[in-house]
Amino acid sequence: xxxxxxxxxxIPAIAIISCCILYLTDYYQVILGPxxxxxxxAIEYKKDCFRSLGFQRKRLKAKxxxxxxxxxxTALFLFYFYIMIPIITNLTGQPMDFSVFEPYKGNLPAILxxxxxxxxxxxxxxxxxxxxxxxxQFTKFFGSSKISLVINILLFGLIFxxxxxxxxxxxxxxxxxxxxxxxxxxxxxxxxxxxxxxxxGFFDTAALxxxxxxxxx
Numbered sequence: 001x002x003x004x005x006x007x008x009x010x011i012p013a014i015a016i017i018s019c020c021i022l023y024l025t026d027y028y029q030v031i032l033g034p035x036x037x038x039x040x041x042a043i044e045y046k047k048d049c050f051r052s053l054g055f056q057r058k059r060l061k062a063k064x065x066x067x068x069x070x071x072x073x074t075a076l077f078l079f080y081f082y083i084m085i086p087i088i089t090n091l092t093g094q095p096m097d098f099s100v101f102e103p104y105k106g107n108l109p110a111i112l113x114x115x116x117x118x119x120x121x122x123x124x125x126x127x128x129x130x131x132x133x134x135x136x137q138f139t140k141f142f143g144s145s146k147i148s149l150v151i152n153i154l155l156f157g158l159i160f161x162x163x164x165x166x167x168x169x170x171x172x173x174x175x176x177x178x179x180x181x182x183x184x185x186x187x188x189x190x191x192x193x194x195x196x197x198x199x200x201g202f203f204d205t206a207a208l209x210x211x212x213x214x215x216x217x
Contacts, residue, residue, distance in 0.1 A: 007044045012137050015040035019129055023163035030121035037133040053132035054186070054193030065198045072185075073202030080178065080203075081210065088177075089170045097168035101211045111212045115205065123201030130156050130179065131186040132193045153183040 018036050022029040038049070045052040089095050104111045138152045161176020186196050 011040050011043055012140075016134060016137055019134060020159055023129070023159060029163065030125055033129045034125040037129050041133065052136070053128055054136065054191040054196075055132075056192060056194065059192045059194045064192075064195055069195055069198035070202040073199040074206045076178075076181065076199070077203045077206040080174065081207075084174050084177065085170070088174050092170045092173065094168055094170045096171045096174070097166065098211075100166055104208070104211050105214045106212065108212070111208055115208055118204040118208070119201050122204055123197050126160070127182070127193060127196045127200055130160055131183060131191075131196050135183060135186065136191065149187065153180055153187070157183055 015036050019029075019033050022033050022036070037053070041049040041052050085096060104114055134156050135152055138156070139148070142148045142152070157176050157180035160179030160182075161172045161174075164171055164175040167175065182196055182200065185199065186192070189195050
């Protein structure tokens with residue numbers, strides 16, 4: 001088999017399918033998904049592995065990551081919590097399932113441990129897989145036309161939503177919408193994965209503050 005075909009077509013295709021299966025079946029996806037992506041990127045791009053995912057050195061700016069990203073992430077969380085959740089749950093008649101977070105209410109050591117975990121698994125892990133790899137590989141295979149971009153954003157937003165099945169039907173829909181918004185930001189900022197990671201991380205940080213204090217709808 002042609003080596004170029006193997007590294008640029010077959011291995012990425014296997015990685016994409018593997019990631020989709022992992023995130024749709026909830027089978028150790030937070031660990032295996034990013035690992036699959038990093039290995040596939042290293043094989044295809046070698047020393048440019050991280051740059052291929054959107055880690056741009058020129059985008060490592062304090063203003064962007066420590067001011068704009070926290071503001072955007074926190075604002076998005078407030079929009080999610082006070083607007084998206086009430087509207088979607090009212091339409092579906094199904095409340096979001098936050099029961100998995102019950103043990104973390106008022107438990108400072110546990111919430112701090114969870115904070116580290118979500119920054120690694122969600123902020124870094126999910127952004128590397130969904131925006132850094134899947135979106136960019138889709139563009140590589142299908143081009144960057146407007147139709148291709150729309151399908152790209154909606155498809156992986158849908159999978160992103162399905163991967164949060166533990167939050168119930170409403171949670172899947174809402175998280176799918178969030179996935180679409182993250183994808184749009186990634187596109188508008190010209191594949192700046194650093195910003196997406198920090199925005200996602202601060203979104204989850206705001207969520208954990210609400211969970212710790214038991215803030216509910």
